[in-house]
Amino acid sequence: MRQAGRYLPEYQSIRRKVPFLELCKTPDLAAEVTMQPVERLGVDAAILFSDILIPCEAMGQTLEFTESQGPRLAPIRSSSEVDRLIVPDPADRCGFVLEAIREIRRRLVGRVPLIGFAGAPFTLASYMVEGGSSRSFTYLKRMMFAEPATYRKLLDKIAETTALYLSAQIEAGAQAVQIFDSWGGVLSLPDFEEHALPYVSRVVDALPREDVPVIYYVGQAAHLIEPMLESGADVLGIDWRLPLSEARRRIGGRASVQGNLDPAALFGTPEDIERKVSAVLDEAGKAPGHVFNLGHGILPQTNPEHARVLVDAVHRLSSGGTEPRPA
Numbered sequence: 510m511r512q513a514g515r516y517l518p519e520y521q522s523i524r525r526k527v528p529f530l531e532l533c534k535t536p537d538l539a540a541e542v543t544m545q546p547v548e549r550l551g552v553d554a555a556i557l558f559s560d561i562l563i564p565c566e567a568m569g570q571t572l573e574f575t576e577s578q579g580p581r582l583a584p585i586r587s588s589s590e591v592d593r594l595i596v597p598d599p600a601d602r603c604g605f606v607l608e609a610i611r612e613i614r615r616r617l618v619g620r621v622p623l624i625g626f627a628g629a630p631f632t633l634a635s636y637m638v639e640g641g642s643s644r645s646f647t648y649l650k651r652m653m654f655a656e657p658a659t660y661r662k663l664l665d666k667i668a669e670t671t672a673l674y675l676s677a678q679i680e681a682g683a684q685a686v687q688i689f690d691s692w693g694g695v696l697s698l699p700d701f702e703e704h705a706l707p708y709v710s711r712v713v714d715a716l717p718r719e720d721v722p723v724i725y726y727v728g729q730a731a732h733l734i735e736p737m738l739e740s741g742a743d744v745l746g747i748d749w750r751l752p753l754s755e756a757r758r759r760i761g762g763r764a765s766v767q768g769n770l771d772p773a774a775l776f777g778t779p780e781d782i783e784r785k786v787s788a789v790l791d792e793a794g795k796a797p798g799h800v801f802n803l804g805h806g807i808l809p810q811t812n813p814e815h816a817r818v819l820v821d822a823v824h825r826l827s828s829g830g831t832e833p834r835p836a
């Protein structure tokens with residue numbers, strides 16, 4: 510998750526020359542940045558360099574990334590504003606993402622698989638309605654509870670867009686896809702079941718999935734494991750708050766798990782990191798079906814050497830795991 514992020518000097522040196530959105534829209538550069546953590550860290554998969562908000566612009570919403578406040582979007586809050594959004598043809602409006610995928614696959618030459626991704630409809634709606642990052646999600650929840658028909662119309666459009674967008678990524682060469690519901694955990698269990706889950710399920714159901722695992726990540730999801738399972742995803746991504754042993758017990762073999770080291774653990778010493786990697790692996794147990802990952806995006810202040818310590822520790826300590834790859 511956001512592994513290419515701002516913590517790598519080689520990423521920063523490209524970003525000094527190219528604004529973020531332009532980087533996303535230039536397939537050669539997006540491919541180069543995607544490859545950086547693969548080359549430097551020896552991770553077992555590459556994650557497409559892009560952003561979950563790219564389809565918002567394709568749907569007709571104004572989008573910019575500011576240095577100080579992160580993403581800014583012209584908020585969608587009324588029924589007529591929802592009506593003006595389109596369900597874009599991905600080849601037409603997001604062709605640069607598909608070209609980046611094809612270019613990354615050429616550069617990877619089968620070394621590791623490529624993961625494509627999209628935002629889950631609820632999380633995408635939070636940015637579209639709030640107009641950027643939010644803490645309270647007031648406008649979104651107001652739409653959900655005061656204007657449910659407008660909310661449903663918006664979520665329908667986002668789900669349809671996301672299904673087409675992820676299908677196009679798979680067709681272009683993505684070998685797994687991850688759906689990010691970063692803010693799904695702010696909903697109660699019944700609200701999640703009514704206002705978030707059906708739209709995710711619709712996306713999962715629409716994907717051409719032969720041999721393409723679907724990973725569904727929800728932040729702060731301790732109360733949501735059971736409905737997450739109903740999404741039909743093959744892998745559930747969870748953050749560090751819920752022990753993997755408990756997640757595995759509740760999942761009961763019906764899906765794999767991905768996670769879940771606290772990204773802040775990388776601020777510790779190499780010995781601390783190894784200890785914590787070992788603890789996550791113990792929690793996950795020996796049964797197959799655990800994808801080691803951080804429980805959320807890597808933090809920009811992370812020392813790249815510590816990320817490397819993490820990858821090496823996972824390779825060394827995981828049972829039946831792969832041998833460490835040379836740098």
Ligand code: 1CP
Nearest residue numbers: 510511512513514529557558559560561579642689691806
């Ligand atoms: O200044 C910069 O260089 C931009 C920083 C940055 C980066 C590197 C943003 C802005 N997005 C990304 C890339 C990104 N984002 C990837 C590509 C893979 C990679 O870099 O390794 C991915 C998968 C994302 C996903 C993403 N974007 C999520 C969901 C994942 C999660 O962490 O739960 C979300 C919520 C976003 C929105 C977003 N994009 C960028 C920012 C600053 C934000 C807002 C985050 C927030 O609201 O807190």
